[in-house]
Amino acid sequence: MTTTGALQGEYFISGDEACAEAGISAGCRFFAGYPITPATEIAERMAERMPDVGGVYIQMEDELASMNAVLGAAWGGAKAMTATSGPGFSLMMENLGLGIMTETPCVLVNVQRGGPSTGLPTLVGQGDMMQARWGSHGPYEIIALCPSSPQEMFDLTIEAFNLSEKYRTPVLLMADEAVGHMTERVTIPPVESLKLYPRRKPTVPPEQYRPFEGEANGVPAMACAGEGYHLHVTGLTHDERGYPATSSADAQARLIRRLIAKIRDNRADIIRTESKWLEDAEVIVVAYGISARIALWPIEMARAEGLRVGWLKLITAWPFAEDLIRELAARVKAFVVPEINYGQIALEVERCAAGKARTLLVPHAGGDVHEPHVILEAIRGAAGR
Amino acid sequence: MVRQDEPSTPVERMDGHELAEVSPQHPMDRLLRRDRLPHIWCPGCGLGTALNCFLNALIQSGLDPDQVAVVSGIGCTGRVAGYVAMDSFHTTHGRAIPFATGLKLANPKLKVVVFSGDGDLIAIGGNHFIHAARRNMDLTVICVNNFIYGMTGGQLAPTTPTDARTSTSPTGNRDHPFNLAYLAAASGAAYVARWTTLHVRRLQRSLCEALLKPGFSFVEVISPCPTLYGRWNKQRSGLEQMQYYKDQSVIEHGADPRQADITLGGQIVVGKFVDIAKPSYLELQKG
Ligand code: SF4
Numbered sequence: 001m002t003t004t005g006a007l008q009g010e011y012f013i014s015g016d017e018a019c020a021e022a023g024i025s026a027g028c029r030f031f032a033g034y035p036i037t038p039a040t041e042i043a044e045r046m047a048e049r050m051p052d053v054g055g056v057y058i059q060m061e062d063e064l065a066s067m068n069a070v071l072g073a074a075w076g077g078a079k080a081m082t083a084t085s086g087p088g089f090s091l092m093m094e095n096l097g098l099g100i101m102t103e104t105p106c107v108l109v110n111v112q113r114g115g116p117s118t119g120l121p122t123l124v125g126q127g128d129m130m131q132a133r134w135g136s137h138g139p140y141e142i143i144a145l146c147p148s149s150p151q152e153m154f155d156l157t158i159e160a161f162n163l164s165e166k167y168r169t170p171v172l173l174m175a176d177e178a179v180g181h182m183t184e185r186v187t188i189p190p191v192e193s194l195k196l197y198p199r200r201k202p203t204v205p206p207e208q209y210r211p212f213e214g215e216a217n218g219v220p221a222m223a224c225a226g227e228g229y230h231l232h233v234t235g236l237t238h239d240e241r242g243y244p245a246t247s248s249a250d251a252q253a254r255l256i257r258r259l260i261a262k263i264r265d266n267r268a269d270i271i272r273t274e275s276k277w278l279e280d281a282e283v284i285v286v287a288y289g290i291s292a293r294i295a296l297w298p299i300e301m302a303r304a305e306g307l308r309v310g311w312l313k314l315i316t317a318w319p320f321a322e323d324l325i326r327e328l329a330a331r332v333k334a335f336v337v338p339e340i341n342y343g344q345i346a347l348e349v350e351r352c353a354a355g356k357a358r359t360l361l362v363p364h365a366g367g368d369v370h371e372p373h374v375i376l377e378a379i380r381g382a383a384g385r
Numbered sequence: 386m387v388r389q390d391e392p393s394t395p396v397e398r399m400d401g402h403e404l405a406e407v408s409p410q411h412p413m414d415r416l417l418r419r420d421r422l423p424h425i426w427c428p429g430c431g432l433g434t435a436l437n438c439f440l441n442a443l444i445q446s447g448l449d450p451d452q453v454a455v456v457s458g459i460g461c462t463g464r465v466a467g468y469v470a471m472d473s474f475h476t477t478h479g480r481a482i483p484f485a486t487g488l489k490l491a492n493p494k495l496k497v498v499v500f501s502g503d504g505d506l507i508a509i510g511g512n513h514f515i516h517a518a519r520r521n522m523d524l525t526v527i528c529v530n531n532f533i534y535g536m537t538g539g540q541l542a543p544t545t546p547t548d549a550r551t552s553t554s555p556t557g558n559r560d561h562p563f564n565l566a567y568l569a570a571a572s573g574a575a576y577v578a579r580w581t582t583l584h585v586r587r588l589q590r591s592l593c594e595a596l597l598k599p600g601f602s603f604v605e606v607i608s609p610c611p612t613l614y615g616r617w618n619k620q621r622s623g624l625e626q627m628q629y630y631k632d633q634s635v636i637e638h639g640a641d642p643r644q645a646d647i648t649l650g651g652q653i654v655v656g657k658f659v660d661i662a663k664p665s666y667l668e669l670q671k672g
Contacts, residue, residue, distance in 0.1 A: 029491075030487065030490065030491050032483075032486075032487060056490045056491065058486070058490060060483060060486075060516075061483075061512050061513060061516040062512060064479075064480060064483070064513075065480070065482075065483035065486075065512075065513050065516070066483075068476065068477070068480040068483035068484040068486075068487065069483045069484065069486050069487030069490075070487060071476075071484055071487060072456070072474070072483070072484035072485060072486060072487025072488035072489075072491070073487035073488065073490060073491035074487075074491075075472075075474065075487075075488055075491075076487065076488040076489070076490070076491025076492035076495065077491055077492055078491035078492075080487065080491070094477055094480075095477055095480060097477075098476060098477050098480075224492070225454045225472035225474075225488060225492060225495055226451070226452055226454070226472065226492050226494060226495050228451050229472070230418075230451075230470050230471055230472060230473075231472045231473065231474075232418070232466070232467060232473050232474075232475070233473070233474045233475065234466075234467065234474075234475035235475065235476060235477055236475065243418075243420075243421060243467070244467060244475075
């Protein structure tokens with residue numbers, strides 16, 4: 001352990017533990033949560049580790065409270081996070097909206113399990129991807145990252161904190177049970193070597209500060225409580241001062257356009273993908289999370305059969321990599337989308353392919369990952385074999 | 386005014402009268418956001434008095450307003466956060482307490498005050514309320530209790546006395562209400578007081594004590610809502626409601642909050658019910 005309390009070195013830990021350690025390395029000093037399988041290990045690790053680093057762990061009465069406590073802590077000046085799974089994620093939707101509306105940086109981890117409802121608490125699912133996109137009411141944009149390994153649970157948690165500070169918005173880490181519970185070697189770099197995006201503070205005196213006026217990239221600087229700025233922060237539609245402006249469609253348009261634009265216009269900076277064999281591909285398997293990792297095996301089998309198959313891993317599920325899918329659709333025959341649900345990200349792929357390439361969903365109800373041969377069959381079908 | 390959601394500068398009251406001119410100065414100006422006035426509350430509403438008592442108590446407490454944050458939920462009382470010239474947060478319905486909990490724990494130097502209504506804090510936010518009291522979380526919670534949902538137009542609240550009428554209990558409430566003081570005390574609050582907006586000086590004193598009390602301090606402020614509760618229950622003006630409080634209230638410091646149920650037409654026991662020394666949440670963290 002280093003003097004900052006963050007770990008450094010090689011560890012054999014689970015994805016959930018790696019996520020908690022990444023929070024600590026990223027400077028997260030507030031964790032509020034409620035026990036839920038398969039995300040509980042994140043809370044347990046935080047409960048153990050927060051005292052080492054002078055941070056706060058609090059177990060709240062439910063996930064509504066957890067999400068709110070995280071927002072409050074962010075306005076109190078802390079980097080803050082929570083972690084949950086399906087049923088808790090549903091409860092967090094209400095105040096995810098408050099976080100988006102009030103432009104509150106924070107990280108919300110969903111270790112997805114099989115659903116709907118209580119579903120399969122201990123087994124994998126990827127059925128919350130559209131909920132991540134649209135689960136809170138009203139028009140908004142969201143950032144969601146999908147780790148495929150314990151190492152990525154670490155790396156993308158750091159990334160999630162950075163994006164949340166850079167764009168002043170809650171960021172979702174959409175993990176899944178397989179990745180959360182998988183134990184592997186995780187390299188934790190020294191804190192000093194991490195690029196951490198600091199909270200951008202106002203440089204003007206309180207009289208001139210407008211906490212909801214977009215500056216660079218449409219993102220306002222953020223003062224916190226107790227800094228003398230006399231902030232007013234509301235979930236109502238508000239003007240640049242933060243004052244309610246609920247009788248004006250103009251104020252609504254100004255606010256919503258900026259909230260959407262600060263993500264959409266910066267998507268080139270936000271979106272991350274990883275790929276293999278795209279150059280010669282006539283079929284591309286598009287996947288994320290554990291499914292992206294599973295897909296590599298059938299792709300290699302298909303390539304051994306002489307099929308020209310590529311692999312596109314969506315590290316960022318939201319905003320969706322639509323420019324890339326459009327571009328690829330113009331030159332491939334088909335996309336194959338294995339996901340542990342009955343068609344969510346596949347719908348986005350299909351939308352962006354816009355009829356130029358076919359989209360084949362490989363659904364899975366949850367509880368397990370895809371059998372490689374099922375994906376292989378889909379690839380063969382897509383390639384016309 | 387009956388409203389779902391209203392303009393920040395209403396132009397006309399429900400009765401059609403123009404709004405009064407805003408006076409050029411007010412003794413509380415330095416603690417109010419003048420650029421947000423006039424406020425949205427109805428004539429005769431107790432919220433102005435409750436806010437005024439709070440601001441006076443804050444001055445009396447000697448706390449630095451720059452280190453005080455006010456957190457509200459949704460409803461008529463929820464608008465308090467929007468009028469105070471301090472760091473202020475208008476959160477979602479029922480969630481002021483957990484938001485305030487995060488704020489306080491992230492920056493324990495702040496004095497965090499939750500100012501919200503009975504429907505907000507005790508119905509939709511009831512679970513958060515009892516858990517914050519259980520933890521003896523270092524928060525001051527001021528609950529303005531007007532026995533009804535004002536912002537949405539006068540519906541049944543968890544505080545509406547049995548038999549009282551509201552727009553969703555038009556023939557009289559056939560349900561039991563919460564006794565907030567008892568609920569707070571039973572849940573673990575270190576400080577519990579109840580006053581009406583008629584008891585201005587006593588309310589102010591209690592609010593000052595609450596602000597300076599470590600742990601969970603709770604002040605219930607019984608407040609007239611002539612526009613809705615009054616209209617449904619034959620007390621059409623704020624004055625009539627105040628007269629009712631004057632006639633019905635009995636000051637009984639140290640009263641057992643279990644004996645302090647509020648019933649339609651019954652006594653309203655007011656006073657300081659609980660003021661005990663027990664480790665606050667933050668004190669407990671020190672080990
Ligand atoms: S509580 Fe009643 S009187 Fe007061 S502002 Fe609301 S509706 Fe009007």
